Amino acid sequence: MKAEVFSSLDLDHHLLVHVGLLVITILALYFLNITWLKPQRVRWILARQGIRGPKPSFLYGNVPEMQKIQSAATAMKGSSSTSSSYGDFVGDDYTCTLFPYFEQWRKQYGSTYTYSTGDKQHLYINDPELVKEMNQSITLGLGKPSYITKRLSPLLGNGILRSNGHFWVHQRKIIAPEFFMDKVKGMVGLMSESAVPLLRKWEACIESQGGGRVEIRVDDDLRAVSADVISRACFGSSYTKGKEIFSKLRTLQKNISSKGMLFGLPAFGQRKDVKSLEKEIDSLIWETVCERKCQETPLLKKDLLQMILEEAMDHFASKEASRHFIVDNCKNIYFAGHESTSVAASWCLMLLALHPQWQTYIRDEMSEACPNGLLDVDSLPKLKSVKMVIQEAMRLFPPAAFVSREALERTKIGNLDVPKGVCIWSLIPTLHRDPDIWGPDAHEFRPERFENGVIKACKAPQAYVPFGVGARSCLGRNFAMAQLKVVISLITSRFSFSLSPNYRHSPAYRMVVQPGHDRPNIHPVALHRQRKDVKSLEKEIDSLIWETVCERKCQETPLLKKDLLQMILEEAMDHFASKEASRHFIVKGAPTKEKSWIRALIVDNCKNIYFVGHESTSVAASWCLMLLALHPQWQTQIRDEMSEACPNGLLDVDSLSKLKSVKMGIQEAMRLFPPAVLVSREALERTKIGNLDVPKGVCIWSLIPTLHRDPDIWGPDAHEFRPERFENGVIKACKAPQAYVPFGVGARSCLGRNFAMAQLKVVISLVTSRFSFSLSPNYRHSPAYRMVVQPGHGVNILIEKLQ
Numbered sequence: 001m002k003a004e005v006f007s008s009l010d011l012d013h014h015l016l017v018h019v020g021l022l023v024i025t026i027l028a029l030y031f032l033n034i035t036w037l038k039p040q041r042v043r044w045i046l047a048r049q050g051i052r053g054p055k056p057s058f059l060y061g062n063v064p065e066m067q068k069i070q071s072a073a074t075a076m077k078g079s080s081s082t083s084s085s086y087g088d089f090v091g092d093d094y095t096c097t098l099f100p101y102f103e104q105w106r107k108q109y110g111s112t113y114t115y116s117t118g119d120k121q122h123l124y125i126n127d128p129e130l131v132k133e134m135n136q137s138i139t140l141g142l143g144k145p146s147y148i149t150k151r152l153s154p155l156l157g158n159g160i161l162r163s164n165g166h167f168w169v170h171q172r173k174i175i176a177p178e179f180f181m182d183k184v185k186g187m188v189g190l191m192s193e194s195a196v197p198l199l200r201k202w203e204a205c206i207e208s209q210g211g212g213r214v215e216i217r218v219d220d221d222l223r224a225v226s227a228d229v230i231s232r233a234c235f236g237s238s239y240t241k242g243k244e245i246f247s248k249l250r251t252l253q254k255n256i257s258s259k260g261m262l263f264g265l266p267a268f269g270q271r272k273d274v275k276s277l278e279k280e281i282d283s284l285i286w287e288t289v290c291e292r293k294c295q296e297t298p299l300l301k302k303d304l305l306q307m308i309l310e311e312a313m314d315h316f317a318s319k320e321a322s323r324h325f326i327v328d329n330c331k332n333i334y335f336a337g338h339e340s341t342s343v344a345a346s347w348c349l350m351l352l353a354l355h356p357q358w359q360t361y362i363r364d365e366m367s368e369a370c371p372n373g374l375l376d377v378d379s380l381p382k383l384k385s386v387k388m389v390i391q392e393a394m395r396l397f398p399p400a401a402f403v404s405r406e407a408l409e410r411t412k413i414g415n416l417d418v419p420k421g422v423c424i425w426s427l428i429p430t431l432h433r434d435p436d437i438w439g440p441d442a443h444e445f446r447p448e449r450f451e452n453g454v455i456k457a458c459k460a461p462q463a464y465v466p467f468g469v470g471a472r473s474c475l476g477r478n479f480a481m482a483q484l485k486v487v488i489s490l491i492t493s494r495f496s497f498s499l500s501p502n503y504r505h506s507p508a509y510r511m512v513v514q515p516g517h518d519r520p521n522i523h524p525v526a527l528h529r530q531r532k533d534v535k536s537l538e539k540e541i542d543s544l545i546w547e548t549v550c551e552r553k554c555q556e557t558p559l560l561k562k563d564l565l566q567m568i569l570e571e572a573m574d575h576f577a578s579k580e581a582s583r584h585f586i587v588k589g590a591p592t593k594e595k596s597w598i599r600a601l602i603v604d605n606c607k608n609i610y611f612v613g614h615e616s617t618s619v620a621a622s623w624c625l626m627l628l629a630l631h632p633q634w635q636t637q638i639r640d641e642m643s644e645a646c647p648n649g650l651l652d653v654d655s656l657s658k659l660k661s662v663k664m665g666i667q668e669a670m671r672l673f674p675p676a677v678l679v680s681r682e683a684l685e686r687t688k689i690g691n692l693d694v695p696k697g698v699c700i701w702s703l704i705p706t707l708h709r710d711p712d713i714w715g716p717d718a719h720e721f722r723p724e725r726f727e728n729g730v731i732k733a734c735k736a737p738q739a740y741v742p743f744g745v746g747a748r749s750c751l752g753r754n755f756a757m758a759q760l761k762v763v764i765s766l767v768t769s770r771f772s773f774s775l776s777p778n779y780r781h782s783p784a785y786r787m788v789v790q791p792g793h794g795v796n797i798l799i800e801k802l803q
């Protein structure tokens, strides 16, 4: 019995040893196969076709050599970094520092060669014909390299940019129509609008420093414009909402885009924060999507998000799959849509800063194509110089560095037989700077080469691929070109600029090739504003208003509600001498001499209303917020009142009258800082004012702030913010209510008083009920007189969202 037990244990033991050995052998063979035999077989197939390359080492292929070449190139760059004189760096072939191994091997083995990164075999191609064949291939057997897709998965998931096969076809079908030219044309206005904050910011920056030359770092501002355009055009949300998503995507992009990614090396470290960032971004996007889904009113215009949502609902049974589809594609468009375009815009400005004559060409063309300074869809095609500049900037500094594919099955590219699993790389900057294709000036900035299109610009137009070509070419090409034209021409027509001496040229690869060195002041462009003279500005404003009026007159359907412009128009028409002239006016605009005064009547009144309507009210709101920031107890009071008067947080006409504290706050702010500071009259004839006999021609001035802060009228606390003084109206607030004149009094008093008060109540109470705020230490108190008295350096507050 004992012997039997022993022998059965022995048997088990032997069996285990054998199975173990077998498993180890199979694993070893498998490992040998994937790390050595398979790449060896692939290399052999390529070698048979005359394709050579550096000899790989066991396990890591050519990675150690790549790292060695890279370190040598970095060290060399370090030792020669100061030698470039002004602008010479444009000619430097930065691929030699960014991807020196590719350059070295290209020189050694020709334009097509193979190399290995361990278990991955790669094919580098830079022959324009072969690149064309690859780009134009329509087989699903060529896709995006899957090992890179895996590395980028936290950033891009399985969205359109990285997916392959039928899933990619499906996504392209949904997304492509959103970027067709007719859709893009409809977005030009929005693109201009998104550029306005940047123009204003730079103008304010120049003004605050005395109007001269200032240094500006352009990258972040350009990125904000791109982000705003993409948010509004594709997702119907504002940049403010997407801001967090963009900044997190950018951090994520920085964390995962390393050179190791190209080598196919596993990523060590970082994973934890990458994972948590990915989660944060996904939930942020999902929140935005859910908010959108909850909107009760259907959207008038379907945007990209709407299409993605509908598709997800139709095609995915499980909620999880549908969520992935939505979130991944949003991430893809957020990323593709803002990063490359803003980087391209930065390079354009850098090159224009070095070439002021091209700024002048763009400016001249702008003033011809859009005399009123406003871009529209019709003027865009007329802007030839800006298009040529963008094309040339994207030739010298293409944001996307590579076109890459993986042979998902054995595939033919031209005559080349590519084994399954091979990754194919083509370096765009090398194609774009090849003197054999572009001539001896290939490294120079010469936009004129594009005067007659890409075909005439070089010997092999298929080598110009800033947006790729063929089935997987950039979907956003028209969108990006339109946006770049809008942004670059608006900036160039308003500013002249040169490169700051602080600029350090160091293109960096972070999935796109961008100006390197994030901080400080590495890619600034010093700008000084071209001051437009008052006359030409006046002309521009007048024609803008007139255009708006004419557009309105051309609307065929009558307006449902009469607004102010309608009243002014009708009044103008009543004053025509003949009915015929009036009819003519309605249909075509008045052709007679009456036209000039009718036009003046309309334009001048529109200007008046535009001016008084927005300037004084917004300045009053700024002062209110500044004072409330200093007096949090009044914020609390307003908040309490709001939650009582409008428990659902929405204001209507009935609740407005219940908001006593906000009214008192506004009244007190307008006492201490009345936007209008002067009441002025001229005696157009000899006039009596009280007992005073005022001769004709005398101008009379009364300084409102002096009246408003007189201790004899307001008491010893006249200079303090004490809204409670208005608790029982103006009459009880002071000894001489006639001295409280923020809106003037009498026949010429402010017509918009009720309008302004209602607007102020709405704005201040909505802001205060949603945020708590205090004054930033950066606030500089300096009331400035610019027809209204406003905070000279703006109002900076520190703001916090309330739960």
Ligand code: HEM
Pocket (backbone or CB within 6 Å): 160, 161, 162, 172, 230, 333, 336, 337, 338, 340, 341, 344, 398, 399, 400, 402, 403, 404, 465, 466, 467, 468, 469, 471, 472, 473, 474, 475, 476, 477, 479, 480
């Ligand atoms: C200057 C700006 C831009 C540049 C230089 C650029 C460049 C590129 C390049 C080189 C590709 C890959 C082509 C290939 O692999 O063959 C690509 C793909 C793509 N781009 Fe752009 N792009 C820009 C702007 C945009 C914008 C604004 C959007 C959308 C809003 C966008 C959406 C896409 C999409 C969805 C793809 C993937 C297409 C596919 O795989 O089917 N891009 N882009």
